[in-house]
Amino acid sequence: MHRTGELYGQFETLEQQKDSATLGMWIFLVTEVLFFGGLFLTYTVNRHLYFTAFGVGGNMLDLKLGATNTVVLIASSFTMAMSVWAAQTDRKKLLPLFLTLTLILGCVFLGIKYVEYKQKFDHHLVPGHSFDLTYRINHPTPGDSPKELEGERKEIEDAIQTEAAGTPQERLVALNAHTQLYFSLYFGMTGLHALHMIIGAGLLIWVIRESLKGRFTAAYNTPIEIVGLYWHFVDIVWIYLFALLYLINRHAV
Amino acid sequence: MSTASTANVGPALKMPEKHYLNATYGIRSWLLTTDHKRIALLYLVSVTFFFFIGGFFAMMIRLHLLTPSGYLLTADTYNRMFTMHGVAMIFFFLIPSIPAILGNFLIPLMVGAKDLAFPKVNLLSWYIYIVGGCFTLYSMVTGGLDTGWTFYTPLSTVYSNSAVAPAVVGIFITGFSSILTGLNFLVTVHTMRAPGMTWFRLPLFVWAHYATSVVMILGTPVIAITLGLAAMERVFGLGFFNPAMGGDPILFQHLFWFYSHPAVYIMILPAMGVISELIPTFARKKLFGYHFVAAASLAIAVIGFLVWTHHMFLTGQSTYAAIAFSFLTFLVAIPSAVKTFNWTATLFGGSISFDTPMLYAFGFLGLFLIGGLTGLFLGCLGVDMHVHDTYFVVAHFHYIMVGGAVMGYLGGLHFWWPKITGRMYPEWLARIAALILFVGFNLTFFPQFVLGYLGMPRRYHVYPPEFQVYNVMSTAGASILAVGYLLPMIYLTWAAFYGKVAGNNPWPATGLEWTTASPPPTENFAATPVVTWEAYDFHNRPDLGLDVPAGHPGIVPAHGDD
Amino acid sequence: MSEHVVSPKIYVVILLALLLGTYLTVSAALRDFGPWNIVIALTIATTKALLVVLFFMHAKYSPKRTQLVVMCAVFWLALLLFMTMSDYVSRVDYRGVRYPVSQNFFLTHSPHS
Numbered sequence: 001m002h003r004t005g006e007l008y009g010q011f012e013t014l015e016q017q018k019d020s021a022t023l024g025m026w027i028f029l030v031t032e033v034l035f036f037g038g039l040f041l042t043y044t045v046n047r048h049l050y051f052t053a054f055g056v057g058g059n060m061l062d063l064k065l066g067a068t069n070t071v072v073l074i075a076s077s078f079t080m081a082m083s084v085w086a087a088q089t090d091r092k093k094l095l096p097l098f099l100t101l102t103l104i105l106g107c108v109f110l111g112i113k114y115v116e117y118k119q120k121f122d123h124h125l126v127p128g129h130s131f132d133l134t135y136r137i138n139h140p141t142p143g144d145s146p147k148e149l150e151g152e153r154k155e156i157e158d159a160i161q162t163e164a165a166g167t168p169q170e171r172l173v174a175l176n177a178h179t180q181l182y183f184s185l186y187f188g189m190t191g192l193h194a195l196h197m198i199i200g201a202g203l204l205i206w207v208i209r210e211s212l213k214g215r216f217t218a219a220y221n222t223p224i225e226i227v228g229l230y231w232h233f234v235d236i237v238w239i240y241l242f243a244l245l246y247l248i249n250r251h252a253v
Numbered sequence: 254m255s256t257a258s259t260a261n262v263g264p265a266l267k268m269p270e271k272h273y274l275n276a277t278y279g280i281r282s283w284l285l286t287t288d289h290k291r292i293a294l295l296y297l298v299s300v301t302f303f304f305f306i307g308g309f310f311a312m313m314i315r316l317h318l319l320t321p322s323g324y325l326l327t328a329d330t331y332n333r334m335f336t337m338h339g340v341a342m343i344f345f346f347l348i349p350s351i352p353a354i355l356g357n358f359l360i361p362l363m364v365g366a367k368d369l370a371f372p373k374v375n376l377l378s379w380y381i382y383i384v385g386g387c388f389t390l391y392s393m394v395t396g397g398l399d400t401g402w403t404f405y406t407p408l409s410t411v412y413s414n415s416a417v418a419p420a421v422v423g424i425f426i427t428g429f430s431s432i433l434t435g436l437n438f439l440v441t442v443h444t445m446r447a448p449g450m451t452w453f454r455l456p457l458f459v460w461a462h463y464a465t466s467v468v469m470i471l472g473t474p475v476i477a478i479t480l481g482l483a484a485m486e487r488v489f490g491l492g493f494f495n496p497a498m499g500g501d502p503i504l505f506q507h508l509f510w511f512y513s514h515p516a517v518y519i520m521i522l523p524a525m526g527v528i529s530e531l532i533p534t535f536a537r538k539k540l541f542g543y544h545f546v547a548a549a550s551l552a553i554a555v556i557g558f559l560v561w562t563h564h565m566f567l568t569g570q571s572t573y574a575a576i577a578f579s580f581l582t583f584l585v586a587i588p589s590a591v592k593t594f595n596w597t598a599t600l601f602g603g604s605i606s607f608d609t610p611m612l613y614a615f616g617f618l619g620l621f622l623i624g625g626l627t628g629l630f631l632g633c634l635g636v637d638m639h640v641h642d643t644y645f646v647v648a649h650f651h652y653i654m655v656g657g658a659v660m661g662y663l664g665g666l667h668f669w670w671p672k673i674t675g676r677m678y679p680e681w682l683a684r685i686a687a688l689i690l691f692v693g694f695n696l697t698f699f700p701q702f703v704l705g706y707l708g709m710p711r712r713y714h715v716y717p718p719e720f721q722v723y724n725v726m727s728t729a730g731a732s733i734l735a736v737g738y739l740l741p742m743i744y745l746t747w748a749a750f751y752g753k754v755a756g757n758n759p760w761p762a763t764g765l766e767w768t769t770a771s772p773p774p775t776e777n778f779a780a781t782p783v784v785t786w787e788a789y790d791f792h793n794r795p796d797l798g799l800d801v802p803a804g805h806p807g808i809v810p811a812h813g814d815d
Numbered sequence: 816m817s818e819h820v821v822s823p824k825i826y827v828v829i830l831l832a833l834l835l836g837t838y839l840t841v842s843a844a845l846r847d848f849g850p851w852n853i854v855i856a857l858t859i860a861t862t863k864a865l866l867v868v869l870f871f872m873h874a875k876y877s878p879k880r881t882q883l884v885v886m887c888a889v890f891w892l893a894l895l896l897f898m899t900m901s902d903y904v905s906r907v908d909y910r911g912v913r914y915p916v917s918q919n920f921f922l923t924h925s926p927h928s
Contacts, residue, residue: 009367009368010361010366010367010368010369010370010372010445011445012781016444016445019444020370020371020440020443020444020445022877022881023439023440023443023444023880023881023884024370024371024436024440026881026884026885027436027439027440027470027884028436029888030470030471030884030887030888030891031432031436031470031471031473031474032474033474033888033889033891033892034470034471034472034474034475034888034891034892034895035474035475035477035478036478037474037475037478037891037892037895037896038474038475038477038478038479038482038508038895039478039482040892040896041504041507041508041895041896041899042482042493042504042508044896044899044900045501045504045899045900045903046493046504048900048903048904049499049501050499063841067837067841070837071834071837074830074833074834074837074863075830077833077867077871078826078827078829078830078871080871081821081826081870081871082823082826084873085820085821085822085823085826088820089820127489127490127491127492128489128490129490174499177492177498177499178499180491180492180498181491181492181493181498181499181500184491184492184493188482188485225873228871228872229872232867232868232871232872233872235867235871236863236864236867236868239860239863239864239867240860240864242840242860243840243856243857243859243860244856246844247840247841247844247852247856249852250844250845251844251845251846251847251848251852443880471887471891475895503902507899507902511895511899558891558894559894559898562898562902565902569906570902570905570906571902571905571906571907573905574901574902574905574906577901
């Protein structure tokens with residue numbers, strides 16, 4: 001295993017090595033764009049087909065937590081950019097600090113995600129046999145605000161009318177199935193995103209350890225830069241996920 | 254024109270003392286190698302293994318189809334045979350073959366580098382391929398798959414009783430092998446070219462692999478997420494592709510074909526790259542229209558992403574959408590035609606020799622032409638209405654994939670065998686094998702055009718009795734084809750140990766890889782090469798020892814030298 | 816290739832712009848702009864993404880090759896989305912009903928009829 005900062009055998013110069021590493025990471029991010037892109041297509045098609053159900057599902061997400069997560073991730077992108085700056089300007093003390101802040105913010109994001117997921121689990125909104133979009137209104141807990149529940153009930157009733165004709169019971173079954181599609185996408189997309197964040201956290205732990213050993217200088221800071229590229233990409237995916245999952249039909253409520 | 258081999262081999266030449274094969278010994282030095290040349294050989298062994306698997310299933314199909322009422326296999330088993338033939342051949346043989354074997358071996362040599370940009374990632378690619386292969390093998394031995402290699406839903410996600418999930422996971426994993434190889438190639442070509450090796454001095458093999466890598470990078474992630482969704486749907490009962498839950502099977506088809514159409518360009522572009530190397534070498538003439546061929550490779554890669562819906566003409570598309578995609582399908586044929594014209598024009602006025610690689614190149618030219626043209630027939634909406642899902646389609650893609658890609662693969666393997674092993678294969682036996690393969694191939698697949706046109710559907714285990722004569726011809730051809738495949742496997746292996754020593758440049762050819770020893774040393778070149786000549790320039794290469802008179806009508810003078 | 820060091824001042828400006836964008840997109844979502852809601856949301860999201868790519872990821876200061884790579888990613892994603900949707904929006908089934916037929920699935924396949 002080569003120590004960071006040394007020239008690997010297949011390269012002629014350090015500049016070629018850095019050039020290759022950066023280009024390699026950018027190309028990898030292209031593959032990630034297309035990877036998430038398949039999910040974005042599935043989302044687009046299903047939203048086009050079942051707009052109302054998607055609105056119902058979207059309104060069941062906690063906007064405050066989602067917006068907080070967006071702010072957290074944007075801040076972590078800022079601290080990541082600052083760590084690249086610290087590395088480039090030989091600020092050996094600030095570098096691990098900014099990296100650690102980035103990691104902490106990332107963990108905050110994951111923590112909030114966990115809270116959201118748990119909420120969904122409690123409300124029977126995890127796709128599967130027990131998926132039931134009416135569970136929450138039929139089984140209110142003391143913590144739920146009556147106004148919110150009433151709003152949700154009305155929204156579901158309005159949505160049922162937009163489903164294809166049949167008895168109200170059949171339409172509810174259809175709405176349930178279509179809302180389940182929304183939540184499959186919700187868990188699929190945010191879950192894949194969270195997986196990428198966990199990998200990003202792992203990468204951050206690695207560079208923090210290396211930076212504490214003083215290995216990164218103005219002359220050599222490629223790992224910081226490419227971890228930064230990866231982290232910013234994960235932020236960009238969330239920016240779109242927030243807009244597409246949380247902000248569908250908010251004004252209706 | 255001479256029929257004797259012009260290769261310069263023989264007892265006067267000696268193998269180099271130290272080269273990449275004997276640099277280190279032991280199984281660990283192979284399984285933990287980061288040398289692109291050794292990794293190429295690791296791929297050679299594993300890809301050949303999957304070729305045998307796919308070939309076994311092909312044999313079962315052809316044996317079963319000898320009789321109209323199917324005495325050999327049940328309908329269910331027959332479904333598993335053609336599915337696993339497709340899966341093994343496409344994902345584990347055709348897609349890796351030329352890039353992972355010849356591309357891995359040659360690209361650093363051709364650009365003048367010591368290795369690829371990311372050698373450890375290269376080794377990881379191979380391991381990922383093996384892991385994905387293991388999952389798929391597991392699926393094959395626990396009952397197999399019966400959904401067709403296209404995994405259409407909801408059969409694959411809901412109703413099939415076969416081992417879909419492990420196979421789909423296996424292909425998902427192997428996709429990352431493809432992605433990492435493509436990434437490695439792209440970065441290598443961008444950043445690791447030797448001094449003087451400008452973009453337009455690169456061999457067209459490199460351009461072809463660059464274009465292939467672009468397709469791998471942009472397309473493979475989409476099949477990955479598609480199969481991931483299909484696996485999730487099968488295991489957790491989600492509803493994206495299931496109409497009973499509000500989902501849409503057409504969505505699966507769109508996602509699937511968005512990759513799987515460009516995938517066919519992943520399979521053919523490298524073969525075209527090989528042909529671009531073979532024809533100038535064995536016509537002793539600069540390739541006609543280098544820039545056009547390079548541009549055509551990129552054009553195929555890009556336009557290839559615009560046509561996927563032509564696999565879905567019969568799914569209820571609106572006429573307007575179908576017309577648009579049919580038009581785009583015609584468009585994608587143009588760069589391929591440009592290349593074919595340029596290869597043919599290169600032959601004109603050249604000094605042609607009929608060594609085995611050139612025989613494969615000729616085979617490619619004729620068979621790819623037929624395969625490509627029949628693709629245009631299929632792109633015609635009216636014709637497709639009748640021949641979709643018939644043997645016409647099967648014949649079309651086998652002409653391209655076997656008549657095209659496999660010919661390119663075998664031609665390349667023969668051409669570069671002396672470089673890879675330091676020894677030459679037996680020429681006359683190889684020519685006979687090439688001929689056997691050509692005859693066997695045409696006997697197998699030409700009758701299938703007729704069958705398809707007459708209406709025999711694909712993926713059916715029975716057929717009307719009047720089609721039997723064509724099916725018997727096809728099976729007879731397949732047995733001859735099998736011999737054509739086995740012979741090279743045997744004599745190439747033999748030649749690797751006992752063939753005549755080949756020397757640096759037996760043909761001779763103009764690429765940078767031929768300036769170093771055969772087999773090359775681990776670091777590829779004794780000193781970093783400096784390139785001062787254009788690609789395929791026989792005229793300005795005194796080191797090749799060719800007797801090239803100035804102003805010879807068959808050879809185009811180099812730039813600035815009239 | 817010389818490295819371009821971006822000043823923290825620029826990073827702070829971009830951070831504030833991104834936070835502003837977040838505030839704008841949430842408040843726009845809470846109002847009814849009809850079909851324009853999605854347009855506004857995606858425009859703001861794309862602007863934010865652009866700021867991250869150009870400044871945080873240094874794409875503005877990177878060689879042309881990097882910018883080409885980014886544009887290819889965006890272009891191919893757009894290809895995937897637009898060409899597939901072009902098929903969906905142009906489909907009409909034989910009953911003259913909007914695709915997909917499964918929207919009417921529960922009508923014709925109800926367990927009760």
